[in-house]
Amino acid sequence: MGLQGTLPPHIGNLSFLLSLDLSDNLLGGDLPMELSKLRRLKTINLSTNRFGGTIPWSLGGLSGLRELDLGHNRLSGEIPIELGNLNALEILVLRFNKLSGSIPKTIFNISSLRVIEFSFNELSGNLPITALGSQLANLEWLDVFGNNLIGSIPPSISNASKLEVLELSNNTFHGRVPDALSNLPSIRNLQIWDNGDLVVPPSFLASLTKCTHLEVLEFSSTLVEAALPSSIGNLSSSMVRIQAQKCGLIGYIPDAVGNLSNLVGLDLSSNRLSGSIPRAIRRLRKLQGLALDGNELHGPIPDELCELQALVELSLNNNSLSQQVPECLAKLTSLQALYLQSNQFSSAIPSSFWNQRSLITLNMAGNRLNGHLPPHISNLKALVEMNLARNRLSGDIPASIGGLVNLQYLYMDQNHFQGPIPDTLASIVTLKSLDLSSNNLSSSIPKSLESLRDLQYFNVSHNQLWGEIPSKGSFEQFSSDSFKGNPALCGLPKFGFPSCPQPRGKKRGQKHLLIKLLILLILFLVVVAIAALFVVMICCRKRKVDERSNGREESPLTKWRRISLLELQRATNGFDDCNLLGKGSFGRVYKGELADGIDVAVKVFNDLEEEEEEEEAECEILCNLRHRNLIKIVSICYTIDFKALVLEFMPNGSLEKWLYSHNYFLNILQRLNIVIDVASALEYLHHGYSIPIVHCDVKPENVLLDGDLVARLSDFGISKLLGGIDSITRTLMLGTIGYIAPEFGGEGVVSIKSDVYSFGILLMEVFTRRKPTEESFDKGMDMKQWVTALLPERVTELVDANLLVDEARINLKAKVDCILSIMKLALACCIDTPKDRMDIRDVLSNLKKIKSQISKPRHLRI
Secondary structure, three states: OOOEEOOOHHHHHOOOOOEEEOOOOEEEEEOOHHHHHOOOOOEEEOOOOEEEOOOOHHHHHOOOOOEEEOOOOOOEEEOOHHHHHOOOOOEEEOOOOEEEEEOOHHHHHOOOOOEEEOOOOEEEEOOOOOOOOOOOOOOOEEEOOOOEEOOOOOHHHHHOOOOOEEEOOOEOOOEEOOHHHHHOOOOOEEEOOOEOOEEOOHHHHHHHHHOOOOOEEEOOOOEOOOEOOHHHHHOOOOOOEEEOOOOOOEEOOOHHHHHOOOOOEEEOOOOEEEEOOOHHHHHOOOOOEEEOOOOEEEEOOOHHHHHOOOOOEEEOOOOEEEEOOOHHHHHOOOOOEEEOOOOEEOOEOOHHHHHOOOOOEEEOOOOOOEEOOOHHHHHOOOOOEEEOOOOEEEEEOOHHHHHOOOOOEEEOOOOEEEEOOOHHHHHOOOOOEEEOOOOEEOOOOOHHHHHOOOOOEEEOOOOOOEEEOOOOHHHHHOOHHHOOOOOEEEOOHHHOOOOOOOOOOHHHHHHHHHHHHHHHHHHHHHHHHHHHHHHHHHHHHHHHHHHHHOOOOOOHHHOOOOOOHHHHHHHOOOOOHHHEEEEEOOEEEEEEEOOOOOEEEEEEEOOOHHHHHHHHHHHHHHHHOOOOOEOOEEEEEEOOOOEEEEEEOOOOOEHHHHHHOOOOOOOHHHHHHHHHHHHHHHHHHHHHOOOOEEOOOOOHHHEEEOOOOOEEEOOOOOOEEOOOOOOOEEOOOOOOOOOOOHHHHHHOEEOHHHHHHHHHHHHHHHHHOOOOOOOOOHHHOOHHHHHHHHOOOOHHHHOOHHHHOOOOOOOHHHHHHHHHHHHHHHHHHOOOOHHHOOOHHHHHHHHHHHHHHHOOOHHHOO
16 A cells, blocks of 8 residues: 555566556556566556556457456556457456547457446447457446447347346437347346437336346436336346436336335436326335435325335425325334425424434425424434425424534525524534525524524525624625515624614613623632532542552453442432533433442433334444443443433543544544544454444544543444345445445445445544535535545645644654555545455554554654
């Protein structure tokens, strides 16, 4: 890892070499022609580097070569025709380059080829028709996604009888999809979506019933203009995902779709489907994603849909669905995204709906919903976006809305809300957009909203507001458009309202101020005296505890102990809010002091039956794990109506607090130590326990720090147990947006490589001090793209600026080199394909090497 520079020409002198693997480095320059001198080579893997220029034609002379992987580089020009001479070649990977021109026909004369991967290039021309298939009897994988290929899809592909994956999407193929593709007996993944004028005939869809191993079928953005055939219900019983959006599908959704009992994802959005949602959909018990938006469906949402307990995302927006929002939606306890906007629902929102604790996105805008919002709206603890705009909702906005601590986008405009703007909105520190315009709100604008530093959009226009417009914080950037239509407002001239009148009795106010200051001074002295007394008492108690503990070989936390509810109540002063450390969708966490002076954290679960499996999973896992970098469990306290975990207390709080609070700072070595601790914990979970465990939610908030800043990984609420090292599973629950691996978020597929992806994002965040969900990355990039674009020349632009000026005795060049290595390692963790990601053991090993380099005395460094 971390190699830079170019491949020297004298590499050709290594005539004995059998395998050349320099993947995942920073090597660049042209590939030397001298590689062709390595006649014994069986494998060349130079993927994920920065090689440019063209592919040397001389590689065609390596007659014994079995694998050639040049993917993820900057190669350009045409694919050399001489590669067709590699008669022993089994794997040819050229993806993610800038290759152009047509694909040489000679490639398809290599009968030994099993994998052809040319995706994400600029290749043009046709797929060779005459040879394709007839010579590729061993072909298992053909991927030409994201090129400029034209012409028709050759029927001769059907001769590749071992083909399992066929990916022809995002090209400009035209004509009819040949029915012959249904003759591929081993096909598992067939993707032909986004291809210009490509036509999918109904006969093709009907003939796919012969593909008995088919799992994934995607033909979005092609042309069908026919009804879904009833034979869709006879597709493979292994079918996991069907994606057919923007195809022009017409007619009803056939009841036979309910036969696909193993379906995880079904997307029929943006078509012209009509009729009602079939009740037979109840049989899709494993369905996690259902998208029927952008059609012409009508009638009510059937209650049978509420039987899909695995649903994570439900998208029914932009239809003509009507009547009530079903109360039974509250049964979908795994639901994270619900889109019902732009329909004709005309009921109140069911009260039970506001108990959806896993919901992240809720959009019900553009309906005829009525009624009030209840106080228990605050139960939606995980909610990030809520859009209730353009409805007929009324009553006060409940003050409890301030309990939506993760909310970033709140749209409640064009309703009939009245009363004040709750000042509790200032508690939602994550808020970025707030629109309360076109209602009947009548109050002043709470000055406390000035504290919302992330607020980027604010609109309270066309209400009945009065008083002074706040002018500090985010309000400095808002214009008069945010406040117009409220004639009783006043404020700075830039807002276009009259100046606010000066208060009378200035001297009287000064006198009152003096009295207040005097009272505050007295209170301060009293608090100082009490604090001093408290410190003395603590020291005495600590001395007694130390005396009792003298001579013991084992810490009290290493022994299991039974703790009663009464003892927990005493330890936390009756679960007083003064002892509250934090709260989330699971419940609350309190600091407590046991009778023997041991500080603990008491995690009290909400008393909901729906959460019992999650609580039991966390308890079972924590009780059996033993590792320095995993949070330790002291006890479990369960009664009929009370459930709590008693955990080791972490005095330094979470890594997130240390990264984003201005009162704390971690230097580069401290951050390295922390991520090494987290990697050590993951290594134990993946490889050191009796069965592999996937944490599923690796993020700074779940990394806690003890008094010595040693990290402990916590919060195992959605962890998954696997059957073996290479096992995967499908889950109903997702982690946190921004940290979720693509296969986890898209299909619910979980493996230990899902944690590696999340850890890579955490690595980037720790050293850049940028959250992965920020919208400020250049040109709409996500964090991975932003880091990739800045490396290596502009690394100082991405690193947390505080690291470059801290007082650690490490010179600037060493720091920059360290950050470069870490970012490269992070990107290797975040490769989209799970099998291509690093193992956490290798990640940990590389982090330790990076630390050893930066920890060397300066005079030893080159």
